[in-house]
Amino acid sequence: MSQTIQPETSPRVPERSWPRSFRDRLTSPLPAFRELLAVAWHGGFRPDIGDADRIPVHRDGLPRASGTETIVTWVGHATYVLQIGGLTILTDPVWARKIPGVRQRLTPPGVAWTDLPRVDAVVISHNHYDHLDAPTMNRLPRTTPILVPARLKPWFTRRRFRDVTELDWWESARIGEVGFDFVPAHHWSRRSVWDTCRTLWGGWVIRYAGRAVYFAGDSAYGERFAQIGARYPDGIDLALMPVGAFEPRWFMKASHVDPAEAVRACEEVGARRMATMHWGTFVLSGERLLAPVEQARAAWAEAGRDRADLWDLAVGESRTLKA
Template sequence: MTQTVHAPQWPEDFRDRLTAPLPDFRELLSAAWHGGFRPDIGDADQIPVLRGGGLPRVETGQTAVTWVGHSTFVVQVGGLTVLTDPVWSRRIPGTRQRLTPPGVAWSDLPKIDAVVISHNHYDHLDAPTIRRLPRHTPMLVPARLGPWFTRRGFRQVHELDWWDSTKIGDVRFDFVPAHHWSRRTIWDTCKTLWGGWVIGESVYFAGDTAYGERLTQIGERYPGLDLALMPVGAYEPNWFMKTSHVNPAEAVQGFLDVGASRMATMHWGTFLLSGEELLAPIISTRAAWSALGLPRESLWDLAVGESRTFTP
């Protein structure tokens, strides 16, 4: 059974949700230079990849997450298999092909019970991957993004505003705020919403976010989260990225703000989107974690394809 909290009544756009000015043309050109044409990928072979690991067997009451790469996880929770921002393509518009292969082969996926989308940027909403899904797959998407899916034949599309929730089976999905923005073409800036997801009242998937007060608000609304899936890459040059993405230290602080028990890293090691060295996101995250004296076992700095399991 699927249930959505209320019928959608959306504004024409969501610019009033912005917490920072949108990038101008000069900034976009700079970002394209750092992300699309940065030549040094010599460390790509050091990005950890677990090959052939597959998906773990999950016992009743357990939750498992498997990092496929970038912001894509397979989340096994409450008897469901859920995909976050699924991207299995070799490349996305404006970037080189992916540095590491998907951590789970598409052919090894079980039936997908739900897909959650954080926003419409190409590294989070990948049309070739979405086309591979059966059209009866429930798609949980931000406000005003639903027509993108219904035009492609999807029949169970659930649009949510911030703090709205829906249920698939016994698992609740809550759409929560983020410090970010949306744009897929030059004509649709902020026409659709952006955000993160709380899955099963246990797992927080941040999507893309800068640092700010909305992280604390999420923690206040959802006390006792077990796991935060936090982005740690795409933060240089800082003058451009700081209004859209957390850096590693901010990701760790954001994890503390939402009050989760564990943090898993994502949004690094897959696509060239920014100017930092390839391994800097994970090295800096470990350093920030250690500097705060946080327990090492609570940092899940996963390899591509690696899984972890916990019991809430």
Template sequence: MTQQSESTTPRLRPTAPSEHPTALRPLGETRSWPRTFADRLTAPLPGVKAFARFAREGAVRPDREGLEDIPQLPFEPGPLPHVTASGIAVTWVGHASWVLRIGGLTVLTDPVWSRKILGIPARITPAGVAWAALPPVDAVVISHNHYDHLDAPTLKRLPRQTPVFVPAGLGRWFRRRRFTCVTELDWWEAAELGGVRFDFVPAHHWSKRTLTDTCRSLWGGWVLTDDADRKVYFAGDTGYGHWFAEIGGRHPGIDLAMLPIGAYDPRWWLSDVHCDPEEAVRAVADLGAARLAPMHWATFLLSAEPVLEPLTRVRKAWADAGRDRGDLWDLPVGASRVLVGA
């Protein structure tokens, strides 16, 4: 295992609050939401012409040459690092799933331990942490309801009293499965658990899980802040755009940004909803973040780029931007890093 200590133009931009909110929402609050969040889209969803073009020239998987690097994908599972209540540690399980220890809590992000999810081939790297090796899970954060981020078989393994933090409109899905502490938040809202603040922030994406629920729930990322004001930003799934600068402005001093770098080809089809590696590096600058931990690659084959290309491109973009190599936490699946010091 690797464990180290660190030394398309938006079309429909919604109006956001002008100041960082100070009031915290109660945990487990039951709320009413709009029937649709389609007004939060920052680009139109693909129409008939886009689908026709994709049918003519699109590709949903890498070609044979692009698949040849699968045996070389970085996979270094190991025991979770020791971290005190004042420390922060991240372990990449794969895709958008992380074990995040912050403020004495163990938090899972978009947990997907399943080998296979609906509609795509089986994962090409195993989960980097065995489920039995997890400490007690104190909370779960969900970015949106797509199957590669909201996995029912994995969530079924959790005790039903586990606190879950979800986008507006997604709480009913969890309550139907008998979760008892479900906190739904709108963009720029926050709640607190065990001294850690959970802020829900915007993303350039969308939501859909069935044929009839397009944009019925919201999508976004999470900024987690401990009592020493150290911040970890989990972006979920997002394209590049104006939200990154606003998130950085409202949450200055982000210590670590966990950003997607894969599932970007063909660009004309996916640029509105998935960052490419160069955009992820630009997003770090927009956020004012100190470090980048890339994710959303090396796990599921969602698009046409070669499987190792996101890693090589993000490393080059980071170097081209003049950033310190030690601040690029390009972890193998299963590896961890510990953020030391306040």
């Protein structure tokens, strides 16, 4: 049976009173409608997908971690299976073949849904359709513990999920011996034309036995990465960082890091290792399909980082986090 989430500051989950909007958390203006039209008119979101067969996919099954092991497996896009502290955690789970507004996924999920063990927790970074997928969430037992940004809880309770905890930036919750810290990001939220910034957005630092894994979700580049690093002076062992959906740059820079910025952000949060994500699954932007990982490798080398600490995983590939 899954363990109930408890906030670290209280033995019970309190009723929360949130602002109607989180627009004051924005650090860049949102794209204007005419800018969206300009990108669509010039084909900014329609790159050549002829290289799709070069995106590496490994479907060798999901390894099972012992109670002391930490194993990460990239399912695709921003979805990881994180096994830590005896828990199985999903980040922004999307197993759907297609999400609204874009063509169907380029690569299959790296882990078959039927290969998953019991899911002990799900963390959601924000409510964009490529990070919060209703068909995938509907496949989960309604007792699954869910951790979400502020004001996103009603989306889950309408679907009868019973163990949902919503947090503000810098707040924490715990399941067993594993801590979950909700941290800031330079991004925004929207599910429809009427709810822009009505729910919060951010990333997660997941802690167990002195080990920390940072899941960035979506973010542009900015000072919040250094702020996260200052909160974890002992360092972060692994950063799960987005490297894709960055072109055209004039349009995407307010929402997404490019690969070089992802490497810089990894350094600023104090992470020794970086695992790439947010590429090779959905066509959301105008760069070449393989450009995100190729440019991440180049930026990592230019920064003088150890090549072994860049986890440019294939879809479905797993890696064990060692000391």
